[in-house]
Amino acid sequence: MTPEMLLALRDPAGVPSHPLVFLVLGVLTFALHIAAVQVMLGAGALTLRGAFSASTYWRRLAAAMLTTSKIAVSVAIVLGVAPLLFVQVVYDPFWYTSNVLSAWWVIGFIGILIVGYIALYVFYWKNHDIVKEGGRGGVWMVASLALLLAVGFIVHSLTNQMLFPEQWMAWYAPGGVVQPDGHSLHYWNLPRFGFFIALAAPVTGAWLYAYRRYLQGSAQPDVAYIAWLAPLAQKLMLVGGVVAVLLGAAWMATLPAKMAWFAVSPWSLIALLALLATVALPLLLRGRLDRGYWGYAIFGAGAVALIVVGAAREVLRYVTLAGTHGYDALDYRINMDWYSTALFFSTFGVLGAVTLGYLLTIAWQAGQTQGTYTPSPAINRLGSVAIGLLVVWTAVYFGVGLFVQMR
Ligand code: HEM
Numbered sequence: 001m002t003p004e005m006l007l008a009l010r011d012p013a014g015v016p017s018h019p020l021v022f023l024v025l026g027v028l029t030f031a032l033h034i035a036a037v038q039v040m041l042g043a044g045a046l047t048l049r050g051a052f053s054a055s056t057y058w059r060r061l062a063a064a065m066l067t068t069s070k071i072a073v074s075v076a077i078v079l080g081v082a083p084l085l086f087v088q089v090v091y092d093p094f095w096y097t098s099n100v101l102s103a104w105w106v107i108g109f110i111g112i113l114i115v116g117y118i119a120l121y122v123f124y125w126k127n128h129d130i131v132k133e134g135g136r137g138g139v140w141m142v143a144s145l146a147l148l149l150a151v152g153f154i155v156h157s158l159t160n161q162m163l164f165p166e167q168w169m170a171w172y173a174p175g176g177v178v179q180p181d182g183h184s185l186h187y188w189n190l191p192r193f194g195f196f197i198a199l200a201a202p203v204t205g206a207w208l209y210a211y212r213r214y215l216q217g218s219a220q221p222d223v224a225y226i227a228w229l230a231p232l233a234q235k236l237m238l239v240g241g242v243v244a245v246l247l248g249a250a251w252m253a254t255l256p257a258k259m260a261w262f263a264v265s266p267w268s269l270i271a272l273l274a275l276l277a278t279v280a281l282p283l284l285l286r287g288r289l290d291r292g293y294w295g296y297a298i299f300g301a302g303a304v305a306l307i308v309v310g311a312a313r314e315v316l317r318y319v320t321l322a323g324t325h326g327y328d329a330l331d332y333r334i335n336m337d338w339y340s341t342a343l344f345f346s347t348f349g350v351l352g353a354v355t356l357g358y359l360l361t362i363a364w365q366a367g368q369t370q371g372t373y374t375p376s377p378a379i380n381r382l383g384s385v386a387i388g389l390l391v392v393w394t395a396v397y398f399g400v401g402l403f404v405q406m407r
Contacts, residue, residue: 001165003326009093014333017341019090023314023329026086031310033079034196035203035303037152040072042204042236044120044145051127051135057228063130064211070124073117073148080155087159090329094162094321101161101171102154103182109154116147149197156193157185163259163317165325191250198247199306201240202279206302208233209282213295219370230289234282237298241279245272258324259316267312274308277301339400351393355386 015022043065050062088095099106123140127133161171164187171186172178212229215221248271252263262268278301288294321327361382366373375383 001168001325006093006165006325006327009097010332011092012333014335015089016335016337018334019330019332021341022086022090023318026083026090027310027314028307029079029082029086030313031303031306033076033083034199034310035306036072036076036079038196038200038203039207040069040076040148041145041197042200042207043069043072044141044148045200046204047123048138048141048145051130051141052138056131057225059131059134060225061229061232062135063127066124066127066130068207070120073120077113090332091162091317091321093327094165095158097165097168098158098161101168101182102158102185105154105182105185106158109151112147112154113151116144116151119144119147152197153188153193154185156196157188160189160192161185161187163320189251189254191247191254195244195247195251198240198244199275199309202237202244202275203299203302203306205233205236205238205240206278206299208236209289209298210296213289213293214367216290216295218368237279237282241275245275248272248275259320262316262319265315267315271305271309271312274305278305343397347393351386351389354382354389358382358386 046065047062047069050058050060050065053059053062119140123137123144126137126140127135161167167186171184172180208229212226212233215226215229248268252268255263278298281298281301282289285294285297289298318329321329358379361379362375365375365379
């Protein structure tokens, strides 16, 4: 596949803002997506471990993690759409070819995701009180985790197939015989996939630190349960962190020749250091974890480490496609559209911040209150502002669209 052919597959309309904007947003939203995926998987695994346990603490944790996992799936899906948009804008020749080569799986992805999510809900519906009654129907939770992992595997494969334009013809027409059915996934790297999945353990450990800090702030904290959570969180971070780093090393060792430079580049080293620093943070903070916001800081540090990992992952893709295949994502033709750029950032920064700020504040304060929670007048005003902004946003979005159409 020559650089000219790859460039010919680009959208002739160009991109509506500088390509760097898309690359940076792609990295940031990928980090958020993968963090949600990891909390979803880790919380799901803890649910399975705890729901059938004789220990009340384990069952209590399972009940909390089931709710967490359920919400994390929807967050992971919503935050999966964002990097999807960015990757297809700047890497469209690669992303769409990879998708078309495995079209059956691209469509199947949606069905598998729906069934996986429903299976999680079936488990939830079957378990109204895990603490008192113990778990029921674990097979649904196992099925859910397996299907959600399958979804991740499909995305992993699509993401990696795009990096091998030299293989596309052989995948499309093996032995010269065209196979346009899109039935196959053609490339995967299990250590790479395993690395991102294994990170679920330390990320969930960091999440548990935040969970126990949150419980400490409630009206009547259960000191014994909170103390029980600490070593579990630490074990998840340390053991999970080591397993993830080993899988990361295996990924580096199995990189194909054209990407081998990455294994010994500063990028992989910085990513490794960021992960190790996060895993070591609870050991450094110790007693401070129970004071102020330090208990939450571990998850914050984990999020930063995931952004660093995401950036390194993007460098691997950018340099591989620019260096080996002559496709520089940064020289995409720019067809500057200030309106859509401003709309995007104001949606993200203003509407998103106010609406999410309102919802999170309500959820936070309700969880810390005994009995019925009544929001303060200031919080209620924030809610009204959020609704007002949504109305204005909808009017502007459709108004401008209609105006442009009718002009
Ligand atoms: C719910 C189960 C899911 C799991 C377990 C999962 C897991 C993963 C993993 C492991 C990666 C990294 C792949 C790699 O770099 O090798 C990834 C990337 C990605 N995922 Fe997900 N994912 C899930 C759902 C979704 C959904 C529903 C969407 C879209 C709506 C999505 C969109 C993406 C995108 C766009 C990327 C990055 C693509 C790129 O930068 O090339 N994922 N996901």
